[in-house]
């Protein structure tokens with residue numbers, strides 16, 4: 388068995404021990420940078436997501452984070468309910484249409500939700516006739532060169548060409564730039580960067596960066612808010628259709644609670660339904676969120692690791708300045724924490740049930756942990772609770788899996804988000 392701490396490059400360690408997770412992904416003022424090599428893989432260096440420095444990250448996250456609290460998401464809830472109804476109506480109207488990828492359909496829903504919130508006007512992807520264009524493909528295209536950028540970061544300057552080619556970009560990418568520009572006009576040069584720019588870019592953000600900072604933040608939020616939630620919904624949908632007894636059990640729970648899919652209750656009420664809750668939890672576990680190893684650098688303290696290896700005690704000092712990371716795609720398949728880990732088994736989250744282990748909650752890394760954990764968790768939970776309740780009652784009884792098996796969902800390679808095998812045709816379904 389490999390050591391729980393393994394050196395994976397001259398500057399980085401990988402950790403496979405959940406007991407050390409709270410040290411790596413610390414909170415409470417313990418500073419954690421992101422390694423430069425890691426953020427080099429993203430074109431979002433100006434957004435909070437791609438910010439190396441702990442303090443600058445706090446400065447950038449605070450103004451955006453306010454919009455994603457539970458109370459702010461509750462104010463957004465009526466818009467999400469409207470989109471859920473549109474999604475269900477549109478899926479029901481696909482009767483007789485050739486098989487389509489349900490992950491792409493869900494991506495239209497999540498992209499409309501986050502774009503509407505970010506820009507005040509959504510992309511309208513659920514209003515178009517089919518599922519094309521969508522934000523799915525553009526997101527994958529922007530993630531594809533990530534590894535190349537890590538080693539040759541100067542190549543990222545090519546992304547600047549997007550401004551020149553904005554009119555030739557896919558229809559959903561093109562409007563992004565002008566939309567941001569219109570809503571956030573360039574600041575007065577006398578205004579030291581402008582209040583909005585300072586809020587998002589950090590004190591002292593130079594004027595010329597303002598548009599770029601806002602564009603990076605917008606792209607980060609729309610990108611992060613689209614593919615993650617939609618993939619979790621697709622994974623859950625596949626398993627509910629593949630195992631009808633799970634769908635029956637969830638349907639019964641929703642019916643017993645008298646949930647009306649045309650007049651959904653508050654998402655926080657849905658969250659109280661025990662089976663819905665663990666179905667979502669299990670979907671999050673098997674969709675991983677981010678599969679990449681995301682590392683943190685403790686800049687002000689050495690980290691002391693105390694664990695066990697080969698039945699002997701293992702004590703290590705990880706010097707400050709050194710990157711250490713974990714990956715949900717590995718942790719979520721730790722058989723000590725999640726036995727029979729590839730099986731979709733919601734009951735593993737119920738204390739005392741088959742496959743339950745006391746470490747399960749602590750072993751959940753889908754939204755990451757600590758000061759740089761997912762900013763959009765509440766939005767995502769709101770979307771998933773509302774969408775699943777309506778889909779189960781209205782749509783899934785008419786949906787069938789089409790020429791898709793588990794190999795079309797299973798994690799095959801990492802593109803920051805988890806990717807299935809390259810020749811998959813997606814999680815295809817038909818409507819009857």
Ligand code: HEM
Pocket residue numbers: 435436437448501607608609611612613615616619671675676677681752753754755758759760761762763764766767
């Ligand atoms: C199932 C849904 C989602 C999952 C599993 C998920 C997962 C994650 C993870 C693991 C991270 C940390 C990445 C890292 O360490 O580099 C993250 C960060 C982030 N997520 Fe999510 N995410 C989800 C949905 C969303 C949504 C709906 C939004 C919408 C705003 C969002 C916005 C963000 C942002 C802005 C960050 C960067 C936070 C920061 O660096 O301070 N995510 N997410």
